[in-house]
Amino acid sequence: MSPRETVQTAFRFEQVEPVPYWLQWGKALDPGLDEHFGSVDWRERVVPYVVGRHFGHREKPITVDRSHDAFGTIFHIGNILHVEQPVLPEPSLEGYHWPLPDELIDWDEISEYLDPFPDSFRMCGLAMGLFERSWLMRGFENILVDMMLTPDFVHELLDGILDLHLRVMDKIVARMPLDAYFGGDDWCDQRTVMMGLDRWRQFFKPRMQQMIRHCHELGLAYVLHSCGNVAPLADDLLEIGLDGLESLQAESMNVYKLKRKVAGRMALIGGMGVQRLIPFGNPDEIREETRRLINELGEGGGYVLGPSKPIPAGTPIPNAAAFIETALQQDASRP
Secondary structure, eight states: OOHHHHHHHHHTTOOOSSOOBOOOBOGGGHHHHHHHHTSSGGGGGOOOOEEEEEEOOOOEESSSSEEEOTTOOEEETTSTTOEEEOSOSSSOOTTOOOOOHHHHOOHHHHHHHHTTOTTSEEEEEESSOHHHHHHHHHOHHHHHHHHHHOHHHHHHHHHHHHHHHHHHHHHHHHHSOOSEEEEEOOOBOSSSBTTOHHHHHHHTHHHHHHHHHHHHHTTOEEEEEOOSOOGGGHHHHHHTTOOEEEEOOTTTSOHHHHHHHHTTTSEEEEEEOTTTHHHHSOHHHHHHHHHHIIIIISTTSOEEEEESSOBOTTSOHHHHHHHHHHHHTHHHHOO
C-alpha cells in the first residue's frame, strides 16, 4: 500500500501494519540525529505517511517590535501570539471589514509544502479556529467575559469567523487534492475546557458541526488539531461527526482511555508526550511507551503514531532517536 492508502485504511478502522506515523521534530535536532544515526541516510527510512499544515496566519511588521495580521490585530514581536492591541476594542462589529479568503491563502506556500508528497495522506486548513480567532480579534480575557455579558455579540463574531472558514475551505478543496481538511482550535488547557463545557456547547459545538458537515459534503474527512485535555469533549466531538483528532497531549489526559471511548468511531493522531517523557525520560522508557502506543492505540486501526507536538529543540538526542527508531522498527516490536 502507498502511504496514503495505509492511513486511509487506518481511518476506516481496519488493522494495518506497520501502524502509520507522523514524525515531526524541530530541525535544530537534525545535526545531532544525523550524528547519532551515523549519516543522513536514516532520513530515507522515514515514510511520509501524513503531511499536514495550517496556513493563513501571517504577521506583517509595522515597526521593529510590532506587527499586524490580515484581521487588523496588532502583535508584539518576540513572542508567540502576543496580542498588543486587539482589532475589536469593544464588543461590536460595527464598521469592521472582514478580510477576503484570498488575503489569507498563499497558494505558492501550500503547493511548496504539499506537492513533493503526492502519495501521502495530505491535509491542510486555515489556521486559528473559531475560539482562537475570536480571542485574537477581541483579546483573551475580553472574549471570555463577552461570553457571559454580551453573548449576542459573540454569536455574531463567531458566525463571521465560521463564514470565512467555510469560504476558505471551498477554495482550497476546489484547487488542492486533499484527503482531509486540517482544522484547529484550542479550547482546553491541560486541565479542562477553558470556557466551560456548557459555553463550549453553546458557542462552538453547533458551528463545528456546520464546518464538519460542510467538509463531508465536499468529500473530505475533517481532522482537528486541539491541544490540552480534550477528553471532556470526546462524546460531543463524536456526536458532530469528527473524523480525526490530532495532538493527544499525554500529559493532559489518558490517551489509552480516550482510545477505548472512541475506538471505531474517531481516528487519533499523536499521543507521545513531549513535555515530560521525551525531554526528561530515558531512551528505554521512551521505547517502551512508543511500543505501547503502537500496540494499544494501533489495535483495530484508527491511529497514527506521532508526538503531541513536534519534538522541540533541546531534546536530548538519544531520547528523540529512541522514539524515531522505535517507530521505524515497529514491526519487530509488535507481539
